[in-house]
Amino acid sequence: MAQGMKELRRRIRSVTSIQKITRAMEMVATTRLRRMQTKAEGARPYADAIKSFSALLAGSAGKLESPLTKAREKVGRIALVVIGSDRGLCGAYNANVFRKVSAFLSDKKDLPFDLYTVGKKARVHYARRLPIKEAYPDEVEKLNFRRAREIAKQVTELFLKGSAAGGPSGGASGGVDEVHVVYTRFISVGRQVTTIDRLLPIAAEAPAKVAAGAAGAANESQMLLEPSPQELLDVLMPKSLAMRVFAAMLDSMASEQAARRMAMKAATDAAGEMIGTLTRKYNRARQETITKELLDIIGGAEALA
Amino acid sequence: MASTAFDFEVITPEGSAFRGRVTALRLTGREGTFGVLARHAPMVAALDSGVLRARHEDGKERAFAVGEGFVEVRRTGVRVLVDFCNSKSKIDVSRAEKAKTRAKERARNRDSKFDHARAEAALKRAMARLSTAGLPGLE
Structure with a gap:
């Protein structure tokens, strides 16, 4: 029995120290989450301004065309940007992303694709499963707009090349006809949704938005546009794309921290429960030995009497 | 000449980089540098990366290095949207x-x-x- 008690004591101690670690990680994730949320809020004015510019251009200058908005008739190859995390212990965060990717790819059947990964976990996961076209450097946490712009530039270039739909090279051009991004949308601290969005071709401005832009443009009709609206659009489109990549990265980061916080909270709670159970077991074992010893003593005394 | 001040803000994807009242701006446009004073006609223009100079109400001038972007001039004020914005000291x-x-x-x-x-x-x-x-x- 003494052996069993020693073992129980040892287990209680180890679970207690695990609980300390998970609680600390939970707190770290909470702080990081707050930081990411601040970052995401900082990005909002820029995103809003880009949107209002798009609406303004759409409303002021009739029909504008950008090669980035044109959908291909036949999609021969797609690019997929997968945003995961660098570190684990964040619950099903990465698993959800990978599941989304699998579902999406099986949906597209035999369509060839190029895979781009952001985050160490995504890179490691796909290293043995699917051919990765390019893994962006790890350290999702050091993300900044520059990185997002680089990614946006690269996929834009691929998209503009096309998958040879029009060219004679027959798929050898290395371009793609659609670009999608898989990320985790941050809805609230308790809710994150794994999402797949089409980056390119850029979806046409929703009619409602255009209407709002046109109404706003009524008193903006005197607005000078320099250089021409078309040229402005050509500058605006890549910016808005880069901003969407950046926003997806920010959302993913916030979601990762939220997921980690939840996972660590669950682990801390589970550890607490385990400590309770183990302590009860330990106490019972201890009481048993005491009772046994008492019985021995009483038995001995009775035998003497 | 007493100059009138107007609201001015620099917005980057990483947050608002500057906000305040200024009397004059000097910007690097795609087609060369240009200035913006109070009561400028409403305008949207594309900017190249370059120097942005702003004169404050007290006459002091500040310089920023800014990335590509846009400037939006409205009657209510001027907004600059750029990839990055570093003040001179940074x-x-x-x-x-x-x-x-x-x-x-x-x-x-x-x-x-x-x-x-x-x-x-x-x-x-x-x-x-x-x-x-x-x-x-x-x-």
């Missing part, structure tokens, strides 16, 4: 120097047209930072 000159030589190097050996365009953009950014840092007598 520019890392040695890093910008390095970026400049690297970009020049890349621009010289023309492997593909795209890389060339990219190197040129990087060079412009580095030049924006350097020329901002080199402006005398400004904050």
Whole structure:
């Protein structure tokens, strides 16, 4: 029995120290989450301004065309940007992303694709499963707009090349006809949704938005546009794309921290429960030995009497 | 001449970089530099990376290195949307120097047209930072 008690004591101690670690990680994730949320809020004015510019251009200058908005008739190859995390212990965060990717790819059947990964976990996961076209450097946490712009530039270039739909090279051009991004949308601290969005071709401005832009443009009709609206659009489109990549990265980061916080909270709670159970077991074992010893003593005394 | 002040804000994807009242601005447009004073006609213009100078109400002038973007002039004020915005004191000159030589190097050996365009953009950014840092007598 003494052996069993020693073992129980040892287990209680180890679970207690695990609980300390998970609680600390939970707190770290909470702080990081707050930081990411601040970052995401900082990005909002820029995103809003880009949107209002798009609406303004759409409303002021009739029909504008950008090669980035044109959908291909036949999609021969797609690019997929997968945003995961660098570190684990964040619950099903990465698993959800990978599941989304699998579902999406099986949906597209035999369509060839190029895979781009952001985050160490995504890179490691796909290293043995699917051919990765390019893994962006790890350290999702050091993300900044520059990185997002680089990614946006690269996929834009691929998209503009096309998958040879029009060219004679027959798929050898290395371009793609659609670009999608898989990320985790941050809805609230308790809710994150794994999402797949089409980056390119850029979806046409929703009619409602255009209407709002046109109404706003009524008193903006005197607005000078320099250089021409078309040229402005050509500058605006890549910016808005880069901003969407950046926003997806920010959302993913916030979601990762939220997921980690939840996972660590669950682990801390589970550890607490385990400590309770183990302590009860330990106490019972201890009481048993005491009772046994008492019985021995009483038995001995009775035998003497 | 007493100059009128107007609201001015610089917005980057990483947050608002500057906000305040100014009396005059000097911006680097796609087609050359231009100035904006109070009661400028409403306008939207594309900006190149370069120096942005702002004169404050007290007459002091500040300089920023800014990335590509837009300026939006409205009756209510001026908004600048750019990739980045460094105030003069925060520019890392040695890093910008390095970026400049690297970009020049890349621009010289023309492997593909795209890389060339990219190197040129990087060079412009580095030049924006350097020329901002080199402006005398400004904050």
